[in-house]
Amino acid sequence: MTNIVTVITAVHGPSAPFLTDAYKSLVDQQLPDGWGWQWVIQEDGETDAVAPHVPDDSRISFGQGRHGRAGVARTLALSRAEGDFVKVLDADDMLTPGTLARDLAALNKPGICWSTSRVLDLLPDGSTVGFDQDPPEGSIERGAVLEHWKAHDFRAQVHPATLCVRRDLLLALGGWMALPASEDTGLLLALNAVSRGWFSAETGLLYRKWPGQSTSQAAHVHEGERSARMAVVEARARALSALEGWRVNN
Secondary structure, three states: OOEEEEEEEEEOHHHHHHHHHHHHHHHOOOOOOOEEEEEEEEEEEOOOOOHHHOOOOOOEEEEEEOOOOHHHHHHHHHHHOOOOEEEEOOOOOEEOOOHHHHHHHHHOOOOEEEEEEEEEEEOOOOOEEEOOOOOOOEEEOOOHHHHHHHHOOOOOOOOHHHOEEEHHHHHHOOOOOOOOOOHHHHHHHHHHHHOEEEEEEEEEEEEEOOOOOHHHOHHHHOHHHHHHHHHHHHHHHHHHHHOOOOOOOO
């Protein structure tokens, strides 16, 4: 019987044409013997704009739901997840070769419950730019992400768009936060509040920069909303850290 890693993708109309590139990056993954992948694509909305771009592959599950932004779409997608591990892949991003295999290797290390990797921004001209605060490869201790995030203007040292996580822990934490943005950062900090993670220094994701992406919109940096998002993300992480019994060791 094949073990499954579930890849979850939230998508809306403007990003749907990029699904072809995301799919190619997934098909190109070489997994260990006995492993396969399932791609769960969830449209944030119920339109006719996305379905024509969904590849014809029996390993793909496509669903739709009321508009609620990416976090809601991903959490709804969890209802169809079959794997013990869940990998995030935004519709406009691409995995690099070997990413899923490295994630699985990390998650099989004792005490590691989630994994992340180096990211390269993919610019419109095809060039790439790296991040200047990558940690060294290895384990990430509980609380380390929150500490760095607070000290660097709410920017974590590892990227939430690269997360691969145990499905049981993801469900226990309630999926992604119910926020209009930063819902993936909220999940990352919650995971780190209760468990250890891993960072791979090999590039695992090409993070596409384009005018239609959510993080390029003015609303994303609106100071009032941003302050509220950061406050609740931090409060949740600290509350989880303080709860007796909320520690995951294996």
